[in-house]
Amino acid sequence: MPELPEVETTLRGIKPPIINQAISDVIIRHSRLRWPIPTHLKEKLMNQVVLNVKRRGKYLLIQFPTGTLILHLGMSGRLSILSSSSAAKKHDHVDLCFANHIVIRFTDPRRFGAILWTEEDPKEHLLLKELGPEPLTRAFNAHYLWQRARNKKVSIKAFIMDSKIVVGVGNIYATEALFQAHLHPQTPASKISLAQLEKLVFAIKIVLKQAIQKGGTTLKDFMKSDGSPGYFSVELKVYGRQGKPCPRCHTLLKSTRIAQRSTVFCPTCQK
DNA sequence: CAGAATACCTGCGGGC
DNA sequence: TGCCCGCAGGTATTCT
Numbered sequence: 001m002p003e004l005p006e007v008e009t010t011l012r013g014i015k016p017p018i019i020n021q022a023i024s025d026v027i028i029r030h031s032r033l034r035w036p037i038p039t040h041l042k043e044k045l046m047n048q049v050v051l052n053v054k055r056r057g058k059y060l061l062i063q064f065p066t067g068t069l070i071l072h073l074g075m076s077g078r079l080s081i082l083s084s085s086s087a088a089k090k091h092d093h094v095d096l097c098f099a100n101h102i103v104i105r106f107t108d109p110r111r112f113g114a115i116l117w118t119e120e121d122p123k124e125h126l127l128l129k130e131l132g133p134e135p136l137t138r139a140f141n142a143h144y145l146w147q148r149a150r151n152k153k154v155s156i157k158a159f160i161m162d163s164k165i166v167v168g169v170g171n172i173y174a175t176e177a178l179f180q181a182h183l184h185p186q187t188p189a190s191k192i193s194l195a196q197l198e199k200l201v202f203a204i205k206i207v208l209k210q211a212i213q214k215g216g217t218t219l220k221d222f223m224k225s226d227g228s229p230g231y232f233s234v235e236l237k238v239y240g241r242q243g244k245p246c247p248r249c250h251t252l253l254k255s256t257r258i259a260q261r262s263t264v265f266c267p268t269c270q271k
Numbered sequence: 272c273a274g275a276a277t278a279c280c281t282g283c284g285g286g287c
Numbered sequence: 288t289g290c291c292c293g294c295a296g297g298t299a300t301t302c303t
Contacts, residue, residue, distance in 0.1 A: 003296055034279065034299085058297075075297050076281075091281085110280045112297060127299085154274065163298070172296050239296090260276075262294080 002073040004135070004168030004208060007058045009215030010079050015053040017081055017102045018062075022049045025097035029088060034074060034114045037094065044117055045069070045096075056122070057131050057167030067119035070127065074112030080105045132166045135204055140166055142197040149189040149197070156192060157185035158259040160204065169204060171261045172239045173211065177203040179238045184270045185263050186256075238264045 002010070026042035038044070048064040055061070060079075062069040073079070082103040085095060094106040094115060106115065118125050133139035148165055157178060160169050169177070178185050180203035183196060192200070237247050242255035246266040255264050 006296085032280095034297095072297080074280090075295070108280095109282065110295090110297095112280065152273085158274085161297095170296055259274090261296095 002058065002075075002077065003170035003173055003211070004058055005173075005211035005215050007055055007060065007073060007168075008212050010073070011053060011055045011060055012215075014060075014079055014081060014104055017100070018050050018096075018098055018104060019053060020049060021098040021100050021102065022047055023064075023096060024099045025095070027095040027097070028093070030093040030111070033093065033108065033111050034072070035116065037115045038117045041115070041117055050098075056128055057134070057163060058170075059128060061122050063122075067117055068122040070114070070116040070118060070122065070125065071106070072114040074108060074110060074114070076110040077106065077108035077113035080107065130164050132162075132164050135166050135168050135208055140201065140205075142194055142201050145197045145201060146192075146194050149192065152189040154189055155185060155258050156183055156187045156189050156200070157261075157263060159189040160200070161259070161261075166204075168208065171263075172236065173204070173207050175239045175264055176237060177207045179265060179270060180207065182269055182271065185258055185265050187271075238266065240264065 023045045024047075026045050028037055028041065031037040031039075044067065045064065048066065050062055050064065052063040053060065054063065058072060060071040060073075062071070071079075082105055084101050085097065085103050088095070088105075089107075091109045092105055092107050093111070096104040096106075098104075106113070116127075122128055133144070145160075145165070149159065152159060154162075157174050159165055160177070161171065161174050175185070177200060181196065181200040183192065183200060238253055242253050242264045244253055245251070246253055246269060249266065249268050251266055251268040253264050254267050255262060257263060
C-alpha cells in the first residue's frame with residue numbers, strides 16, 4: 001500500500017508512543033523479507049532506548065544508541081500499534097515490544113518490505129546514500145530537475161519515479177502529478193521546458209501534501225481496533241479511472257504501461 | 272554508461 | 288465452485 005504519504009503518516013503514528021522507550025522484546029516469526037532480517041536483531045536491540053524516529057524517502061529509521069533500525073514497507077507492508085501483544089495473524093512477521101507495553105507489529109503479505117540494522121551513519125548506508133532529495137524540500141525544484149534531465153531519454157514518468165532523482169514519488173502520485181501538470185507521461189525527460197518542470201514540481205508537492213494532510217486527519221484513528229493506520233484515500237483524478245471521462249475535458253482516459261507500471265492519462269490535455 | 276527487463280512474494284478479481 | 292491468468296501503490300539487481 002504505502003507511498004510516501006502513508007509512510008509519513010506511519011512515522012507520525014509510531015513516534016510518540018515509542019520515543020524514549022526501551023525495547024523489552026523482539027519477536028521474529030518470519031525472517032525472510034526482501035532481505036533476511038539480521039539473525040541477532042533481538043540481542044542488538046534489547047534494552048536499548050529509542051532516541052528518534054525519522055523518515056528518508058519511504059524508509060523509516062528508528063535510531064538507538066548503538067545503531068539504526070531501517071524499515072521499508074515494500075508494497076504491502078504496514079505497522080500497527082498495539083497497546084499489548086495480541087495473537088499474531090498470518091502475515092504478522094515481527095513484533096517490537098517496548099517497556100511501556102506498546103508493541104509495534106510489522107505485517108506484510110508480499111514480503112517485499114525490509115527490516116535491517118546498521119551501526120554506521122544511516123546516511124552512508126548503501127540503500128540510502130544514493131537517494132535523491134526529499135520532494136517537499138526546496139532542494140527539489142525545477143532547476144534541479146532540469147539539470148538532472150539533460151540528455152535523459154527516459155519518460156518523464158519513469159524519471160520522477162526514480163529514487164535517485166527524487167524520493168517518494170510512487171506510481172499513483174506520479175500519475176496524478178503528471179495529469180495536474182498537463183504533461184504526457186511518455187515525454188522524454190530532456191524534452192521538457194523549465195517552465196513545464198516548474199508546474200510538475202508544484203504538482204508533485206501539492207499532491208503529496210494533500211495526501212499527507214488526509215493522513216493527518218486519520219491519525220487520530222491510528223489506534224483503532226487493530227492499531228493499523230486506517231489508510232486514507234485522496235481524491236484521485238486519473239489513477240484507476242481508465243475509460244472514464246477526463247475530469248477536465250471529458251475525453252476518455254487512456255491506460256498504458258510505462259516501465260512496467262500501469263499509467264493513466266488524458267490523451268487530449270496531457271501533451 | 273543509460274535504459275529496460277527481471278526478480279522478489281502473496282492475494283485478489285475476472286474470465287472461463 | 289474452481290482453476291488460471293494478470294495485475295497490484297516498490298525498488299534492487301541483472302540484462303542489453
